[in-house]
Amino acid sequence: MFSVGASPNTAARTSVSSLKKTKQNSRVKSGSRRNVVQTFAKKTPDGPRVCIAGVTGAVGQEFLRVLKQRDFPYSEMKMLASSRSAGKEVEFDGETYTTEELTETSFDNMDIALFSAGGSISKKFGPIAVEKGCYVVDNSSAFRMTEGVPLVIPEVNPEAMADMKIGSGKGGIIANPNCSTIIALMATTAIQRKVGIERMVVSTYQAASGAGAQAMAELEQQTRELVNDGEVKTKEIFPWGYAFNLFSHNAPMMDNGYNEEEMKMVKETKKIWNTDDISICATCIRVPVMRAHAESINLTLKNDLSEEEARKIISEFPGVSLIDDRANNRFPMPSDASDQDDCFVGRIRRDISQKGNKGLELFVCGDQIRKGAAQNAVQVAELLL
């Protein structure tokens, strides 16, 4: 069985060996891959005091794994959750913590708070934490478009939070972008920097994890019911079947016919790239995949860029690996990206529907829980040190 929740694995595992083999055959490899080895986070008296709001959720649990893997230094760690989950025990770095209820006093004498407990919790407790001198890295959408709140992908725009450092005596909020925005911009920022992007048309293939651990569990349960009993019985999260099906993203629909997920990509990209001079159209679709998003991205460039140059600069971008092996028809898949730090880019090719070298097509996969959420937030926290 592949577990969902505390340790959400996927079909990914089944093809890790094939991935490794194929990566060696890829035409271009990135030198930027971080070695994902289980280590111990650095508990040190000099480290910041860290608390996690929403620790029992899928992203909260991933925070812990990422903090460990990245040797994140800390002197104190506090696990926070809703009153419903308070009291649960959480293991971290060889110690057992009892989850405390998130209250106004939770942030007293804390340096960093990683939030992933939903927008309303962030809205209520984020400013309280800041008032107490704490830096909040918020995974919700609550403050993403708030003026003065940096919206940061560390590989893309670390300069947006350059004046934020622990020990400055001040606190502040840094927003984590939406998962599909992060993954799109990991694939395209090198191109934006090099030649400028005029227009971006994105179609997403989004995993269940973006809808939370319960959606992952429902997808798994429905699928089990269908293959074993021939019919879907469990429909609690979505009103339609998810197993062997796909559907337009469940985010609320706006007046212009785009859902919020799609508009996040439009607005957040402009803020992160600090430009209004780009046109974006997104179609966000949920597919029956567990935890890695994929995106088909069509670009209109401001200046010419050859396919070869595009491949080179994308591969050199930190946190990106190429899987672009035409000879073996081997390109990024969710199973490559699941449980991995990097985003994987492939299908890089000149867009034959645009003149000259002004159009480019590519395909990207990234882990929604990791780079799309927890890992990006921990990387942001690292910039605070």
Place this chain on the structure above:
Amino acid sequence: MFSVGASPNTAARTSVSSLKKTKQNSRVKSGSRRNVVQTFAKKTPDGPRVCIAGVTGAVGQEFLRVLKQRDFPYSEMKMLASSRSAGKEVEFDGETYTTEELTETSFDNMDIALFSAGGSISKKFGPIAVEKGCYVVDNSSAFRMTEGVPLVIPEVNPEAMADMKIGSGKGGIIANPNCSTIIALMATTAIQRKVGIERMVVSTYQAASGAGAQAMAELEQQTRELVNDGEVKTKEIFPWGYAFNLFSHNAPMMDNGYNEEEMKMVKETKKIWNTDDISICATCIRVPVMRAHAESINLTLKNDLSEEEARKIISEFPGVSLIDDRANNRFPMPSDASDQDDCFVGRIRRDISQKGNKGLELFVCGDQIRKGAAQNAVQVAELLL
């Protein structure tokens, strides 16, 4: 269990009732839906003599269901297959047929041959059948781009085969377009006719059925292994896991970095619409869905078209139903399209990345085996009568 092969069902069934309910709430409904009722094909002395090449395959079996459902008239029916499958019994219209081996004499005294036995069989036996005065409706790609061979979607370009009629004393080949092309053009032809399309950017979400009954069986088997035993054991059709995964279409890769499936959409669209004056870029992706394709389509129009007008003309197009219910976030899903005649269009909206009313986005789902293959071929055969 949901069966694969002779009767490839899907998760579709689980949401048919919800579909019906939602369709009543949809803002625009098509009056063109064909009533899918199981009837008996019309065996009549005046009917054509029909044979089916590749009757034991997924599309071959669907030919039989579609012929029945559409009351297709016939005076004689012959079931053909490879020597390996010859001798198998096939039920049709209350009679039992013994499958015969496909040979050069198979087409003697036949009027219509429906082919779905692969490109090499079509190439070898198609011209033989024509020589004997038989009309061949070929589901393979063998003759699609051959000059003089009409490539026909009956709702789109019936005029291409206007001079082909049974009783003319001549035979001929009519090619069935590729599934993803058919489904894209069912959604967009009304727009092409009304204002002209300058550029089309397509990202597909393609079902297992396009890779054949064995791929469907492998997807089901892998999924069962994964949810029941936690690991994928069966990998015979694709070298990577398909369950809870997706991947770039397995069609052969061309020198320009596009796979054949993508280039089919480019070339076939130009032939079907009888124009070179359109630019197309496609990204074809296989998703873990059984038998209905989905496509995200971004259009640049030659002339202005409002969202409302687009919705109206798409809904009026024969063989298309709208599911475009923003209030309930209810749009086309593979489970809507599976086992259905119509293609379902939704997410119709102005493209906010293009100026004025020159850009349009939409999402379409269609049954790959039915409208994408067998049904379209039988509709072509109807035009021969």
